[in-house]
Amino acid sequence: MLCTEVSRSVFARECLKKTPRTRARHIYNNMVSDFHNDLLTFCEQPDLSLLKQASPCVCAVYGGGRTFEQVRTIVHCFFANRKKGMYLSLEDASWLNDENIGEVCSWRPVCVSLTHNRDNKLAGGCMDGGGLTERGKRMVRVLAQEGIFIDCAHLSGQSMAQVLSLAPAVNSHTCFNAVYPHFRNIGDALAKEILDGGGMIGITFVGKFLTGGKADAQDVFRHADHAVQKFGIGGFCFGSDFFGTDDLPAGVRNFEEEEKMRSLFFGAGYSVADTERLFRVNLQNFLAKNCR
Numbered sequence: 001m002l003c004t005e006v007s008r009s010v011f012a013r014e015c016l017k018k019t020p021r022t023r024a025r026h027i028y029n030n031m032v033s034d035f036h037n038d039l040l041t042f043c044e045q046p047d048l049s050l051l052k053q054a055s056p057c058v059c060a061v062y063g064g065g066r067t068f069e070q071v072r073t074i075v076h077c078f079f080a081n082r083k084k085g086m087y088l089s090l091e092d093a094s095w096l097n098d099e100n101i102g103e104v105c106s107w108r109p110v111c112v113s114l115t116h117n118r119d120n121k122l123a124g125g126c127m128d129g130g131g132l133t134e135r136g137k138r139m140v141r142v143l144a145q146e147g148i149f150i151d152c153a154h155l156s157g158q159s160m161a162q163v164l165s166l167a168p169a170v171n172s173h174t175c176f177n178a179v180y181p182h183f184r185n186i187g188d189a190l191a192k193e194i195l196d197g198g199g200m201i202g203i204t205f206v207g208k209f210l211t212g213g214k215a216d217a218q219d220v221f222r223h224a225d226h227a228v229q230k231f232g233i234g235g236f237c238f239g240s241d242f243f244g245t246d247d248l249p250a251g252v253r254n255f256e257e258e259e260k261m262r263s264l265f266f267g268a269g270y271s272v273a274d275t276e277r278l279f280r281v282n283l284q285n286f287l288a289k290n291c292r
């Protein structure tokens with residue numbers, strides 16, 4: 001259990017009032033890693049036994065209309081209760097400004113995403129298409145100087161390109177336009193720029209990004225295999241979006257099912273070592289190299 005009695009009430013008050021998503025219940029011997037989930041954002045009583053299945057595990061705190069003070073409260077609860085292998089990221093940092101960025105950097109998030117689909121005071125979202133604002137550019141430069149990656153998930157193509165001209169970036173949860181075109185998915189040219197800059201890309205499990213409708217584990221494989229065939233395996237991992245979406249593919253609805261998905265890769269001729277890199281080791285190495 002993440003929270004003490006006191007901090008649990010903090011979560012109850014501060015977290016969005018949404019029903020906790022499906023949770024994996026079984027302990028698995030093998031492990032996966034996860035570049036993006038909303039274990040903290042949407043679960044009032046996060047089930048940290050999940051870290052026995054997913055570690056390292058990057059847990060996002062979603063801005064979602066919260067004030068900076070509300071985000072800070074959740075982050076402090078995270079620090080008070082964090083477990084080994086658990087990392088912080090920030091999603092939709094629309095509250096970020098010149099006054100609070102120093103404190104945000106001191107939290108040492110793995111990455112910070114500037115928007116959540118729509119344009120805001122920092123950047124253009126993928127549904128609106130705008131570019132970085134002057135404030136957004138300043139924030140990107142400061143975060144980059146501190147070694148904190150910009151997360152391009154949810155940014156417009158224009159804003160992604162601008163971010164990449166200023167700073168190293170990642171995309172913690174996306175699929176590929178080359179496999180299924182969607183405004184939340186990334187094009188191969190921008191993916192290459194992220195990888196060339198030392199970034200990591202997490203392939204996500206959201207059905208509408210995978211296929212536009214119903215999806216299953218094979219669709220996740222198709223996107224992952226595209227990435228690997230095009231760019232090599234070293235820059236990719238999975239960013240599940242577990243607890244942040246109800247649109248999960250059949251057979252990939254929790255960390256236990258994700259682990260079972262390895263058989264698809266073995267069946268397609270992937271070696272055990274390469275499959276392990278994709279499911280766990282690439283993200284583990286990325287975090288070991290880049291996070292302090």
Ligand SMILES: [Zn+2]
Nearest residue numbers: 091153154173
């Ligand atoms: Zn997201």
